[in-house]
Amino acid sequence: MVGSTLLLPLILSTFLIHHLSVAKVSIHREKTVLSLNKFQRKQHSGIPNCSSQKSRRENGATILEMKHRDYCSRPVVDWNEMLQKRLISDEIQVRSFQSRIKYAVYSGMEDLSNSQIPLTLGSKLQTLNYIVTVELGGLNVTVIVDTGSDLTWVQCQPCKLCYNQRNRLFNPLKSPSYKSVSCDSPTCQSLQFATGNSGICSGNSPPICNYFISYGDGSYTHGDLSSDRLHLGTARVDNFVFGCGRNNRGLFGKASGLMGLGRSDLSLVSQTNTLFGGVFSYCLPSTDDSASGSLILGDNSSVYKNSSPISYTRMIPNPQLSNFYLANLTGISIGGVELQGPGFGNSGNEILVDSGTVITRLSPSVYRALKDEFVKQFSGFPSVHGFSILDTCFNLSGYKEVNIPTMTLHFEGDAELNVDVTGIFYFVKTDASQVCLAIASLSYEDEIAIIGNYQQRNIRVVYDTKASKLGFAKETCSFM
CATH class of the missing domain: 2.40.70.10 (Acid Proteases)
Structure with a gap:
């Protein structure tokens, strides 16, 4: 009995270590491939x-x-x-x-x-x-x-x-x-x-x-x-x-x-x-x-070309900002790891969905959590100085393609916006010697966060003012 008692913690410890390791590996497998050569050709077309x-x-x-x-x-x-x-x-x-x-x-x-x-x-x-x-x-x-x-x-x-x-x-x-x-x-x-x-x-x-x-x-x-x-x-x-x-x-x-x-x-x-x-x-x-x-x-979804189901979240009514399209952001996942912080929870925080703003803006605390997790998962690549509003930048000029962590925005009602691979990095230089995480921080915690059009690429974004809801689905954008 004494031997069994000593052996049990060891078995449990080994079991937990194994499963935690497996969980960690599976989380970090949630990556997507960005072809750098393809992007560079586009810029010179x-x-x-x-x-x-x-x-x-x-x-x-x-x-x-x-x-x-x-x-x-x-x-x-x-x-x-x-x-x-x-x-x-x-x-x-x-x-x-x-x-x-x-x-x-x-x-x-x-x-x-x-x-x-x-x-x-x-x-x-x-x-x-x-x-x-x-x-x-x-x-x-x-x-x-x-x-x-x-x-x-x-x-x-x-x-x-x-x-x-x-x-x-x-x-x-x-x-x-x-x-x-x-x-x-x-x-x-x-x-x-x-x-x-x-x-x-x-x-x-x-x-x-x-x-x-x-x-x-x-x-x-x-x-x-x-x-x-x-x-x-x-x-x-x-x-x-x-x-x-x-x-x-x-x-x-x-x-x-x-x-x-x-x-x-x-x-x-x-x-x-x-x-x-x-x-x-x-x-x-x-x-x-x-x-x-x-x-x-029009509201006929049969003409959409979405490759994933449309997930809807309600538009948040705000009498003082009634002309804008607002939703409750309840979380963000990087590479499958959900960020933790005071800005998230069931109640969420207001975020504005806008086709005019380019780069998504998050509150300083939420941005820091996102940046830290992204840098942790995107390790081994040379970092370079930031530019303008973007402070998390890398030199990827020596690579043909890279695996980058996935990014998912979570909304009230279990709606999700899975950011396309083309919306994660912003190329400050076309030779990929300065490529930056395409998210920026707001100046103050009390400012309204904004989802910019860079993170809406290749996403079908539905605005239903009749039912007061916003929808997101994966779609490779093509008029034909």
Whole structure:
């Protein structure tokens, strides 16, 4: 009996060590392969013609081709410079974003402001990166897709101050369906909720409604609140309210303007509610010059090409931020290891899902936990100094491919967003001599976290305002 008593702890100890070791190995097997050579070729590829973006109607949904602006604005002479400037612009935008949120919270303001369309990668304007082509008043216009804005606007003739754009300027005189919105109309009064600025009465007779939107970094648009016929693929929207911009300045590349997919009455989502039921989704493509995603308007999920089931989480109601899309983030897993910390739990913490912000921002405490676990699992690779907002960087120039830990965001209701391999690392230099973890820290714990579009690549993101829920599913983005 004495021998058995001494032997039992040894057996239990051996059993536990074995199983803990197995568990550790299985956890660290949750990695994904990133081909560095493939990425480097993409960065030096030619510039496609983005003026001929496609659209189609399928099973009652309108599908628009979506592209990234980097390949639609102009030839890139220095990719390294462009990649670095993009991060700096994104930081300016996020600071402006946080200022808007704080202003809304502390001032008591309640806002800040199935059709498939080709969605394309546009060159980085500010935080607004993806573009679609629609028809407004008989003219094709290429606009930046932004879920963090409400009012859709385009540059108009005559223009007092306009930046250079690829397509012709919208000319109200050439559209028989164009109308100005009167100053005393309820639509004009809706501007305060949609943009944070009240409508301004012009000196015309009768006075027409003027709008003004400032994006916080010096970018702005100012002009006439108007209406015209909008075609989203084959779907027609009569009397669509938009901004006819007469005075516009900022980092908007060569796009014609912006498409607001926020939640106010003036957003495209609200104005097309009878057509599409307040439901839209997108799949954002990578920076490959041949890649194209899709913006789908409508709730028919049969037209999605998702390779995993859609997992839904509820939209978090916040009266002070009612125009934004918020969810409860309950956890993050790196390589299968769930992070521990005060920022996680059943109640979760609010995070904003945004198509305009590039890099995901987390609270300082959550970011530190993520960074520590990632570096622990991604060991053996030479580290290099950080750049701009990214402080966890490596020199991978000597590798053809690397195994990197997987990354999963967990939401209330057991919903998950499995970050695609192309959304984990940001290439500051195209030769992979400076490759950084594509997540950044916010400045303060009380700031609102943001899921940027970099981590939404090759994910079908569903916005269902009718059922007040957000959905995520794996999908290789392709318009065709």
